[in-house]
Amino acid sequence: MSKLIISVSGLRGIVGETLTPDIACRFVASFAASIPPGPIVVGRDGRTTGPMLGAAIMAALNACGRDVIDAGVAATPTIGVLVRERSAAGGVQISASHNPPPYNGIKLFGSSGRVLDAESGARIRDGYFNGTAAWCAFDEIGSTHRDNDPHVGHLEKVLATIDVDLVRKQAFSVLIDSNHGAGGILGKRLLESLGCDVEAVGAEPTGLFAHVPEPTADNLTGVASRVAGSKCVIGFCQDPDADRLALIDENGRYIGEEATLALCVTRAMMVGRTDGPIVINGATSSMSGIVAKQHGVETLRSSVGEANVADMMIANQASYGGEGNGGPIDPAVGYVRDSFVGMAQVLDLMARTGKPLSQLADELPQLAIYKEKAEISVEQLPAIFQRLLEHFSDAQAQTGDGLRLQWDDCWLLVRGSNTEPIVRLIAEAETEAKAKAMCDVAAGLLNP
Incomplete structure (x- = not known):
């Protein structure tokens, strides 16, 4: 059990x-x-x-x-x-x-x-x-x-963060996959209020999921094909409680969840949200930080978890934040991960630039994250961290939320899960092969 x-x-x-x-x-x-x-x-x-x-x-x-x-x-x-x-x-x-x-x-x-x-x-x-x-x-x-x-108060707050008239003029054709969770009710209402031609999939909140509920590439292959086949300019894919958002471009390519936050940060910088740092967690892609740095904005990293991101955002009067699991956090709406913020602001970015989602995604810093997990007792973590520190002695180390090792062009995070009895290994580098190699080395150090 x-x-x-x-x-x-x-x-x-x-x-x-x-x-x-x-x-x-x-x-x-x-x-x-x-x-x-x-x-x-x-x-x-x-x-x-x-x-x-x-x-x-x-x-x-x-x-x-x-x-x-x-x-x-x-x-x-x-x-x-x-x-x-x-x-x-x-x-x-x-x-x-x-x-x-x-x-x-x-x-x-x-x-x-x-x-x-x-x-x-x-x-x-x-x-x-x-x-x-x-x-x-x-x-x-x-x-x-x-x-x-x-839903009305939430709808109004999200709309207030974008140029509604500009988006409406585009008359975007979009697909939203709510997978019979909670997101379809407000999601369809939001997109229709933005003048979109909406193809709603799984909008009824029956809880009878049409596919595995986590919005990852493997679980969204059918939705991706549908986006490409329906000639929609974008596909929005929510998790069951609609605080996470994955994106699919007009060609049916899975852009993913990490890109959701990076694109929202790109748009935030574009409209002048530069009066404070951005906050992301230690497991989030560096894409958002690189984008912020290009605009002279500092990036702070919190411990993993929405509450920790919110704490650091509030303490540092952050202009924007979020987690790389597809959860942008806009203080103008609330200190909660929000798929509706993501949908509205990505559409606003497309309208402002005149660029398709595929081009906007390709213009982001190109980095690859690789993730592994292992069943290891939490009591073993201190010894594991010591072995990692000794092996990766050239890295800048940060503790407090597992062990995070940072180099100029890559990072590795090893931490115990807050929701499962496992240890997660996450690495990011310029290529997936390099990120995987880092995780493989770390995995080899889990046991003496």
Whole structure:
């Protein structure tokens, strides 16, 4: 049986095995006990187990004396915006991101509309293990009401970041693949508001995924062929909770998730978003940093994880940020990875430059990332890091989130996963062969 993964960012497990209504209720009861008074927004992606978990979670929050704003099916970044728009004390998103159908999970938001920081998340996690709850008396039970349009505020904030009229004049033909997750509702609405001729695939949030939910090249071969065959100028591919975006160009070529952030940074620099640094995590491609440097903008690297990126962005008044898994973070919209920001701003970039996506992608710094993973006990990591430091003594080393080794033209990251009992090895270089060779050497040093 797979273990329930509980971290500072929430929990994730297999429904009916490691994740039950009882666990979900106790987890959100700890959440309710640790945040200020006020209503709590609850949303979910399209998974078939979402309605059941949603009913249990909303009942538990009511039992803690909390009024609940039921957003129904909504994307993760939409929940972040909605928390702020409705002056809520926090938010609960029911989603397992790109995990397979048997999984579901819970992601928590604070009153600022961002995913909880590590300190707050640790307090709730510890409260769950300690049985902390805020159950109330019979005459203090909260109520639940459905939000009539949870998407409109998010839509307006995304549109405000681009030149809407310029994009509308292009009348782009686009394809959006939401894979029956949460992204199709707002995604189609956004693209139609931008004057696009939209071919929507998997727009209905049934949770019955048409392909493996993580938006990688191997999982999107059918979608890529469809983009090329339909003469669309771009294909937008979301993960189930729509905080990640992969791109396919007009020729059916998978541009990927790393390029999503790099193109958004390119556009941000182009429109003068240069009054602060950009923030990316230690596993994100250097493409975005190279683009920023060309405009005199500093790049800061945080630990892996959306909350860590957001923390560093806020602390340094960053102009832009995100993670290389297809998650741009625009402070003008919210400190949450956002596929809708990516769609709108890439279309804006295409409209401003008059260039097709294939050309824009080819003009990015050409780097290759290679990734491996191995089942290694976390207790072995200190010894592994020491062996790596001794072997790669010419590298600039950074610790705190695994071990990151940086050279002038390449880097290697070895870290324990936050969501799986594995160690990840990630390298980037000018060629995939060189990046793979770095990972192979590191893999050979995992065991003495």
